[in-house]
Amino acid sequence: MRFDTVVKSGNVVTPAGTFVGDIGITGETITALGLDLDTDGAKVVDAMGHHVIPGVLDVHVHLELPFCGTVSADDYRSGTRAGARGGVTTVIDFAIPPAGGSLADAADLWMKKADGKALIDYTFHICITKYQEQKDQINGMVERGFTTFKEFMIYESEGWQSDDRALYGTLEKMRECGAMLLVHAESARILDELIARHHTPELMKQYGARLHPMTRPNFVEAEAIQRVVQWSEATGGQLYIVHMSTGEGADTVRAAQARGVPVIAETCVQYLVLDDSVFEREDGHLFACCPQVKTPKDVERLWEGVRRGEVSVISTDTCTFTREQKAMWNGDWTKIPMGLPGLETLLPLTYTAGVLDGRISLEDMCVKLSTNPAKIMGLYPRKGAIQVGADADLAIIHPFHRLTVSPSAMETNADWSPYEGWDLAGFARTTLSRGEVIVDDYKVVGREGRGRWLPRTSAGLAGSPSEPKAMRISRGPLSPLRARDIERAVRA
């Protein structure tokens, strides 16, 4: 068999196990896995001594988002270039209707932002901001290929907030049409009250950016997760908790999944590698994101959730603001543009803190960064795994080679990084998107605008709560390598 490209001699992670061998690519698709594949006339990508893993799906990003009185600084050009350098080959952003606009307007607006700029493939979650006006538009959006929706329990001032009536009604609709609702879960009224109590010149002078974590104690998230999980249980509608940051949230989700509630949880990598001591820093305001990073105890509980399964997905909530934008706070924490850069460091952080530090296996990492997000967001088996028939989306990473995080050497438009000076392994030496090399020798070489919109027909793990299927993956290298292992990998 002849191939257009052969990725040669890598340590290849597949759903059927990990083996040292080759990947044959024809056009945009993986057409063979095996040993000593025919390289005649093929472009050869040498992966000797490297891990070859499925391209990462970052299913929670905000590119060019109008937010907090400004616009997030990474657009589809810089954001997807940053992603590619971090082995990300698919992003899912959140399309938000303009004031008075419909769900279709939101999709059209975000299509325009991505068109001609995206280097990698993309789609959007559709945000429901005015349930009463938009509820009858949901079915039409599903027919158009959007199967995931989003509601915010906070952000009244942005005009995005959903109340319990909206959450309940939307979850009913999700059940009817097999779609899934993503929810930003924080308790709005309590949060408003805590912010109002602390919003005095004296306290702001005394505590500065530390008021951000002080006004968002864990119960603000915990109560909201409990409440919306209750609505999922009552309606049977598929629920996905975005950016879960607390141990209490993980406890609630675990217990709900055990009862059969169709709830799935995502955390973001910052909640696994940072804690609230960052707000003690002189530049602590830079670290404000929403929800904020929590305590070391939460960090450990979330890792436990990643290992045991109640945390199904690791993403970034990328929402980049520059130092100049962050300076808008001027001593008032309620005016800090909230968000962190993230696409470029998702894989390096998860690989370094997760795999190299011994918290999870290489295979588990691929489940959380690729396979689960693809399955849950309705993109599997096209995306999310190295197997015959899938898009040839691959990240090739050196097992130990570390790069020092330095904003000036990165693709993101951020002029700072939460991880500046950290030595991280796991940056992509090579990234392939649909068979095309878009990162070579750690540099972006792909053409912007080549990324494609991905229509979808399903979402969630309908009928099977928690993550039974996606978690089943055979462990460790198959050694010595046997022909039938390869065969199993090929058939997977």
Ligand SMILES: [Zn+2]
């Ligand atoms: Zn977000």
